[in-house]
Amino acid sequence: MTKIADQLQLIPPYCPNSRCLFHFGTESKFFVKNGWALTDKPPFKNQRYKCKSCGEHFSANTFGLDYRRRLAGLSENVLHYSLNGMSNNSIARLLDVAEGTIRDRLKEMARQSLYFEKEHLPNKIREDVAYDGFETFTHSQFSPCYVNTAVGSHSMFIYHNTFSPLNRKGRMTEEQKIKNRELILKHGLYPRDSVYEETCYILKNLATIGAGRTLYTDKHKAYERAVHSFTFPMDFETISSERRRDPSNPLFPVNHLHSLYRHFFSSQKRETIAFQKHEAALLEKMQLMKIYRNFMNPKFVRKNKFDPHAHEWSPAMYVGVIDKILNFNEVFGIRKLKTQMKLDQKETNFVNRIYPYSRQVIAA
Ligand SMILES: [Zn+2]
Missing domain, CATH: 2.30.30 (SH3 type barrels.)
Incomplete structure (x- = not known):
């Protein structure tokens, strides 16, 4: 209200x-x-x-963000708690509301944050880009996945986060093998080329703004195939996974971001009992984290002697799409409507929570 x-x-x-x-x-x-x-x-x-x-x-x-919502004014806290490591269940208890209310607010904010982002896209990249997949799972370990992430080498701006389901491979107990086979019989395999497809999507988006810059990835075959699938105007360099993972590693920005995901998402901590129930919940969280980190927080919390603005500039300021760190209202204050947006197929699916390969029932 x-x-x-x-x-x-x-x-x-x-x-x-x-x-x-x-x-x-x-x-x-x-x-x-x-x-x-x-x-x-x-x-x-x-x-x-x-x-x-x-x-x-x-x-x-x-x-307003609370249009047709019975309880008003919850969203800002929900966003903050959720992106600082609390599970939906704990937030619900803290705010004394139903867990469904928390899910509803996150879902709506994720949509709004996509609309906001569409209106603040960089039209030119003035830095190199690091690209890699964040490995996690939705619902259970039988549904592993990659969140394909493209991050600015200098700005730490998250350019893209897309989702690729993976088929479970590797070591399993006999019991797990049986369970895995049952799931595949029931639902079929996940699409096998998703990492390649999603990488193509991201590269095509980067291509229009990143010509002349370098894209760094690890030696994943699908990345190389994607780069060579069309006339990609960025330079391309692969980094061995054996190379030290320190700040001089060109993949440091993306590795660093992925360690933040593990740190700040209750569902991504090792041995956690919290988990993302389905693809939509995971991707929405990633989308919110993207806006939160790109626009609403400084690049680094602490002062950095090599990068004097790091503690006072957001990644979006480095990229040049905005001139200050934004507060909640500046991002979410005016609700936008789907009918006002020009969305591509992937974005439309995101907004409508369509994941054709999902093994879960996802409420719209
Ligand atoms: Zn009118």
């Missing part, structure tokens, strides 16, 4: 009617105030508006 003081300051940024001329926003005053709606929850009053073009009615609430 939007506070009255906020409502008085709000200038409706767009018309929510997807067929209206003003759906994509306008500088002009396209609306008239149209009284107050009384509600049964605080603040009990809600400014109403009417669009001058299409006649659609809407209210101050329409533009």
Whole structure:
């Protein structure tokens, strides 16, 4: 629920009617105030508006993250707790709400953060990029996966996070082998070329903005195949996994990020009992972490003598897409609508939680 003081300051940024001329926003005053709606929850009053073009009615609430939510104002804490290592269950207990409420807020924020990101994309990369897969699993160890991650070598800006399911291989007990075979009989194998496909997707996105820079990866065959599958305009260098994993290693930015994932996600700690229930939950968390790290926090917490801005500039500032560290409201304050966005197939699937190979039932 939007506070009255906020409502008085709000200038409706767009018309929510997807067929209206003003759906994509306008500088002009396209609306008239149209009284107050009384509600049964605080603040009990809600400014109403009417669009001058299409006649659609809407209210101050329409533009808030808590639109049609029964409990207001939870999201900021949920985001902060979730990205600093608390499980959904602990957050729910701390905030005295149902766990489903936490999941709902994370899901909505993940969508909103994608929309936000679409409006703040770098149009040129002025640094090299490190690329590698973060190995984890969803639901159970029988569903391992990679989160394919592209990170700026200097900025630590996370350019891409996509998902590749893997088929479980390697050492298993007899019991595990039987279980694995049962799952495959029931659901089929996961797509076998996903790492290659996802890498192609990321490389094609990087290609338009990264020409002349170097992409570093490890010696994974799928990465090399992807690089050679089209005219890739970046230089390409593979790094042996035997090379020391210190800051001089070109893959350091991506290794460092992956260690942060292990540190900050309750589900990614070793021997944890928390886990991501399905692909959507994992990817949404990754998406939120991306926005949180890129836009809402400095590159490093501590001062760094080789990089004097590291403790006061966010990765997005290094990349040049924004000029300050953003707070929660600056990212999530104005809710955007799917109909306002130009999304590709992968992004549409993300928003609609479509994972065709998933072995779990994922609520939309
Ligand atoms: Zn309208």
